[in-house]
């Protein structure tokens with residue numbers, strides 16, 4: 001088994017407890033918190049037969065590397081996941097092989113070009129999980145990796161959505177194109193809006209960094225660029241909010 005890592009917060013630990021209790025080494029909790037949420041949580045841990053250890057706030061903060069632990073942290077083993085984007089796409093293609101076209105599950109991928117804030121990455125993973133995204137891709141050299149803060153903000157989605165960090169993002173986008181995946185980039189200055197584009201087929205949606213947006217090469221590699229209409233004074237949305245707006249438009253189109 002892998003070296004254990006730490007999850008913290010009710011959501012992140014709760015999702016792991018629900019989906020893979022066998023992967024939890026032990027759960028730490030603050031016994032001085034006696035509210036209903038903590039009582040229910042402790043009950044669930046006991047039902048699952050997971051080892052429960054009392055810890056004060058300082059120990060939890062040290063374990064979590066953050067004060068946002070809500071009185072709960074867990075040491076867990078990594079879950080076995082698909083190890084590469086290719087493997088994931090091949091699994092999807094194989095699952096679609098015998099299905100009529102109308103019933104095929106079309107890949108939906110979120111690409112984050114340089115999102116470095118762990119809170120933004122966590123929020124993007126959370127909305128990606130909600131919208132049924134198959135994988136999130138980011139460049140290795142300029143993006144946040146999955147850490148305890150990301151896992152906490154993602155509320156369990158860091159466990160459910162595969163996150164691949166790639167060496168050369170433009171090359172990966174070209175490889176997606178070779179698999180007939182349509183690359184839709186987002187920019188607040190694109191003349192066409194997301195409501196004028198088709199998200200029904202295999203799609204990779206590309207969002208840019210908090211400050212500078214997508215890099216020039218990334219934007220050039222996209223098949224098309226779309227904007228989210230902005231009616232007020234601010235020029236752009238937070239990247240996780242923009243991800244949510246675009247992904248739920250994709251989900252809406254795919255659901256009709």
Ligand SMILES: C[S@@+](CC[C@H](N)C(=O)[O-])C[C@H]1O[C@@H](n2cnc3c(N)ncnc32)[C@H](O)[C@@H]1O
Pocket residue numbers: 186187188189206207208209210211212213214226227228229230235236237238239242
């Ligand atoms: C805070 S914005 C960056 C703004 C930056 N000035 C730019 O040139 O894109 C972060 C990312 O969220 C997405 N985004 C935010 N607002 C958007 C909008 N109105 N239309 C399209 N994408 C938007 C884009 O992917 C953008 O790169």
